[in-house]
Amino acid sequence: MAFGYAGKILRVDLTSNKIKEEELKEDFAKKFIGARGINSKILYDEVKPGVDPFSPENRLIFGTGPLAGTMLPAGCRFTVTARSPLTMGHGDANAGGFFAPELKFSGFDHIIFHGRSKKPSYLFINDGKAELRSAEQIWGKNTWNTQELIQKELGDEDIQIACIGPAGENMVKNACIIHGLKRAAAKGMGSVMGSKNLKAVAVRGRKGIRVADPKEFLKISEKILTKHKRPDLTLYGTPGSVLYEVNTGYSPATKNIQTTRFPGIEKISPKLLNQKYIYRLKACFGCSISCGRSYVVKHGQFKGLYGEGPELAAMWSWGTQPQVTSLPAVLKADVLSNQLGIDCIEAGNTIAFAMECYQKGIITDEDTGGIKLEWGNFKAVHSILEQMANRKGFGEILCDGVKDAASRIGRGSEFFAHTIKGQSVPADLRIKHGSVLGYITSTRGADHLRGLIIDDVLPIEYIKKNYGEEALMSEGIKGKGIALKWIQEMTTLPDCFGICKIFYILSAGYSVFTFENFSAMYKAATGIDVSEKDMLKACERVYNVEQAFNVRVGGFSRKDDTVPPRFFNEPTDANKWKGKTLKKENIDEMLDDYYTCRGWNKSTTAPEKEKLLELELDEIAKDLYE
């Protein structure tokens, strides 16, 4: 493994303070590629049924892939994987920035944590040497201060750090892992890290990355760097999609998905954001598009506030969902969530859910401790965020995500707790059949990134040609299953390579980069020849490993592959589909078709034995069928 990969896995037992190096074997790498793929397989192999997400036996796995840290644009991604406390099944989250390249420079592709440290600690890898250090001095600090203090303690400001804030320390299920000012790995990973008493992972090194075929690698990279541009994404960042969604009749979630109308939306428009607050670009490592920006608030109540972003999800959670019409207030919530280490999607959805409870009189000032959870009240959003991270006041009820909040509040609130497998939904899914199918079959619960939209907003030629016109229509049914399978496989690949999905999939509309391109990149980098067909198969393998984990450990079956009841019972007011709801029979038809395409059992949703054997997952076939 001389090329592409760093070639090593670090295993850290936090209970006994023992650190061990393992070799990353080529045949294993070839089968699961890297980052998310290898993480997922390690999780499957090492976390058996019955292991609680917060128990020392759960694993917390950091991983990056063979293309991260190179000149291939946007090679900046790492994945964190664990059994998720939100879904109780497979959990993983992915973040950009500069951590992934530095992890490889430090000498490792993956770090596996297990056990629980007796005292708060952090891991420092310095050029191949790893040590656990005391984090007692920094326990309780926010994510920004934590990183500064560690850099200061170690005397090197170029150390890259991924850490948790108070939310993670308090094992708040909404917690994420933060790197830099805002790069976040969410899906409850921060709380698992907190349960291990692990405050941070700090990496630094000077082990460069060599590629197998430098000439070919340069040629491939050069082509992408010079040809693939998205000036609109550079100009407006991911919040630009808010504009896009509104323009195309899609609506970002607002008022906890009671409506699609948000009268003040123009007050938080991406254009205004650019005019008044965006300061400079702030790209991840090696990204030639740079959807990342930084912002500064120069006047008013939040004068002096600065940060990176805001990302689309922050615009949803702190803007459209609670109907906040003040951009500086949105930015303040963005900074707060990043500093406290709270996932903006899950926390934003929980606050919107609580606001609907408040609107309907299910909860009152008495429950909230006097916080007026009215739509648009940004002060309430800010207070609840602080309370959530510290498990204080009404935040104690809301801090563990929408599902737990609804079961704590009860009184009929479950109806508008929009979750899929315990993970909350950040979008109005009514009538968008492709998105619905993607959300309910994602291996990490409700999620907009595994099965990215295949409805009529993206005219994906490949799908039209291979799976028919209907596969691309919002209300279509035919062809959705097979089209989604292809999409899920395609979105798996960048995650496994350690490159950015926004760059290679979203900004490219699934059309610029093909499996042929991806397999050429992999070969030039690693020297390992994996055909286009085998690359696709590797992605399918990864998806099946995650699904097997969900069935075996998560206990999921077909009943869990469903949307929140509101989408069946309450018609949408979106112009295009006014008065319509989702129909159960349509979903069932699509699911049957999808499971058939996948080779999964239609009632248990477990991969069938033949499928597992076809994917050379004999050991999983044994677990599930013997």
Next chain:
Amino acid sequence: MIKGKKIVLEEGKFPSVCSGCRLCETVCSFEHEEIFAPWLSRIKVVKVDHLTDYPLTCKLCKNPPCKKACPQAAISKNKNTDALQIDSELCIGCGECVLACPFGAISIPREKISPIVCNLCDGDPKCVKYCPTEVLKLKDEEAVAKRKRSNASVSKGE
């Protein structure tokens, strides 16, 4: 004509700014060392503060302090490009050049004996070629000044 030109940062209106992606460092190390190792880059992106990055490389001084400081006379200027060149036979790795440069543009990474410094890729600098926001430019500084003079005159006139 390359002579008289140097790598300059010329930013414009947003988003025509340095994005801090550090691709310049990555491609530089690959060009010169065939390895992705930003610490071996001849151009360095300086983190000015949390929100601002600034790429810095050899300024091609007319009267280079590094050259003057070298006790071995190992530093000279390339005839075609005016970029610095280091004679590794003569160089003893004393680091006087590093100390003398007011910009920190010349360095001796611990993997090396002789210093590394920008050689303008012999006239086709890769950092300029691949800079995604196209703010790194190979220019005669007088051309930049001329543009600024012209801008200044226009605004005065309004």
